[in-house]
Amino acid sequence: MKNIPLIIGALLFSTLFHKQGIGLNLSIFNILTLIVLIIYNKNAFKQKSTIAYAVLYLITAASIFIYNNSLSIIANTIAFITLIGQVSEQNSSIYVNWLNGLYTCIAGLFHRNFGVNENEQKVESKKEIDYLHLAKIIGIPLIILTIFISLYKNGNPMFNGLINDIDFSIINFQWILVALCGYYLLSNISNPVIVDPATINDVQTGNILPYQESIETDNLKKEHQFGFILITALNALIIIFLITDITYLLSSNDLRASVFSNQVHSGINALIASIIIAIIIILYFFRGDLNFYKKNKNLKLVAYTWIILNAILVINIIIKDAQYIYYFGLTYKRIGVLVYLLLTVIGLVTTFIKVKDLKNFWYLFRINTVTAFTILIVSSTINWDSYITIYNLNYAKSMDFNYLIELSNNNAFILKNYLDKNNLNDKKTLTINRKFKNYLRELKNKSWQESQFDNFKLK
Amino acid sequence: MNTSLTILKATGLSFIIFWAIIFSEEKFMLDMFPYVFLSFIPIGFCCLIVICLTICPFFWAKNESKDSDTILKTYFPFYAIILFTLCSYGLITSNLNIFSVAFIISAFFTLLKSWTWLAKSHKNKKA
Structure with a gap:
């Protein structure tokens, strides 16, 4: 029962990402991870700082859907790691959140497998699974069966035909493997863990230098x-x-x-x-x-x-x-x-x-990392390609036209609009039309998982 | 600490993950069976080398002041992060070729799981 949200999440994960590009799926996955985090860590979400990080995470999720550019994907990944780290320990600095968040995403399940009791800081041995016995009862019969099947195949054409008719193509193993990866990730983040010495030291370190009597040596x-x-x-x-x-x-x-x-x-x-x-x-x-x-x-x-x-x-x-x-x-x-x-x-x-x-030094490090993080999140909400194009076309004294063409497709509609309103030479007209048509084709070929805000402009 | 048993388990786990990924892409033919079976040898060799060189030294080098709890809490997180970084780099540079993906993913999960096996066997031995 406890694992049902994780299993549903894993199935959804594979539906969203198996053989798909980035688009609406990443934004939906963001909401999914947030739901999993809230279900398993209700107490952490009573803190205002955690809610603030969750809001920033959702903002980057929205910017992925709207702009679908590298900056928003990077910002979203960092916001995700920060949120996980924040859930694992609410009083730590942002750089320790990054460490905890990254560690949780990578190996949270294995960390919990050690049975480390965070309250007592002791490793508890969990019930040992007898892998040798498991290998014996599954592996050996499987190997012997396969050997005998290959022997019998040569001795009986009908049996050979029967074996060859078995078709596993109805089962998509890759889809299942992606779902297992999704389960691993969601299971890791469902119960965030901490990197012990780093987190404890950070929580215990304040921002003020300890007062010392003035000594005039x-x-x-x-x-x-x-x-x-x-x-x-x-x-x-x-x-x-x-x-x-x-x-x-x-x-x-x-x-x-x-x-x-x-x-x-x-x-x-x-x-x-x-x-x-x-x-x-x-x-x-x-x-x-x-x-x-x-x-x-x-x-x-x-x-x-x-x-x-x-x-x-x-x-x-x-x-x-x-x-x-x-x-x-x-x-x-x-x-x-x-x-x-x-x-x-x-x-x-x-x-x-x-x-x-x-x-102290830690004050500088803390405040500056938070500032850098905030600037990254804010930058991801801006459509830079669009602003660059609008400014260069309308206000710059001179500019490199090819640079605008080489930018991402986020400026395709702006360029087309500019072309419709102005008389440009043949070469520029051809380049803009080519970029615009390629972008339209790309948008039309996208599955619902890969769709982005511009897909809705077409309708 | 039972290193040989851990290497054996790691070989089994690595073998299963590696071929599960390969056969999710390629169709399994019975003629391939002997080669699949023989792959136990290189996979086992890789596990032996990597586990002995990268995980066991943490347990072998521990002294009286550092028990297995401290080793796990101190080194495992950074080991996992470094391993993840190397694996991600490998995946990116391999252009997601199926054999490289299978090798890297099986190495990643096997090495992390080997830590838990080694730690537990060490604990049980002490108890």
Whole structure:
């Protein structure tokens, strides 16, 4: 009785995925997994955070149905793992949720097979199945029967005909195997497990540095001095870099794509190195005693200045990227740069808070992973191909038409609409029509499991 | 810990999964039977090598401070995650060729199940 939802789920799993592409089936599977999780883990769903993760999971399920692109599939997979991890332990950080979620999906059933009692943290031996006896009563008769059948086949043509007439094609073994995989997955997630030392350690670790009495030792003074000189020198360096970069931007009138591209990408590389080193250096100096050192005001001041200067560097790159987009249109790479800059700004703000409020390294890691996760989920709800196409066709000063054709089919209707309203040359007309017709054919050939939102536009 | 019995069980399980996947795609002919039967030898050899090299050392290397509970809780999750990653990589690079799929899936389930067999035999021996 307890396994009935899992068996129904497994049959549904095979119906949805056996020899099918991705589409409506993944969205239905999302609802199915959520039902299984709720049935077996009612207590976990009383927590608001679990409900929030479940809602995010459903949002990504909807975006798969609407857009059916790689980003929404990746976001959905990560949201699924996060939700499973959240159900296994509600008080852990998101990265531990990922670990627990992944482990549960992969080997939850085997973990429970050990009989590990989570309350007592003891491995209990379950009743041993006699595999040798099982092999004896099933395997050996099967082997001997097969040998005798092959012998008798040669001795009697009628028996040979009878054996050859046996047709197992009515049973689809592959369908059954897919159903077994579905059962394995649903059984794994029905009772999520935790990776023990990692989860316990995470739950016990707070966000605040433990208070220490200020000790004014020689070593601490030397470390303070070293930190102050180093960060001040780096501040001077970044100021010089910013002045020269802004001067170059203001004096240059060259708007070639390659020049812009080089500027933005080399700027990004500098930024990546600068921000990572900045955060590592700040974390190093503010890892312990220096946080409680009475004369650390100057060190904190140069650290804040450095964070602000890095933020100015980010603004500088945003301006370059915005100009690049204005003149040459949107591309995934240019959007990626903006997303990276957003993450960088958040990283700098959290580093500022870490120094100001005496937080530890885990605070930074927790808040930044949650931010990255949220940005991924939000990004999956946006039809980027559509926005890129609309912007490039209507607002960009110049653009690469072939790039729009190479994008996914999510822009096929927009391109066709644009073609109907504008006079384009023969080559462009032919390319757009070909893309549109191929997409229509693809949509029509889809089974109900693979169908997506665009299928309903056809009716 | 009964390693030889575990290898025997693992060979049986691996054999069943491997051929179940193959015959879900290919039609079974009685003439194939001797070859299927003989496949026990390479499958057993693979199980012997992989179990002895990747799972047994965790149990052999344990000292007084680490009992089998600690070994399971500490190493099994990461072993499972690494195995899953390698198997996924193998599946992607094999272009879902049926023999590769059968080999990888049977290896994945057999190795995870071998952990439970080894752990239980170790427990029973201690008891």
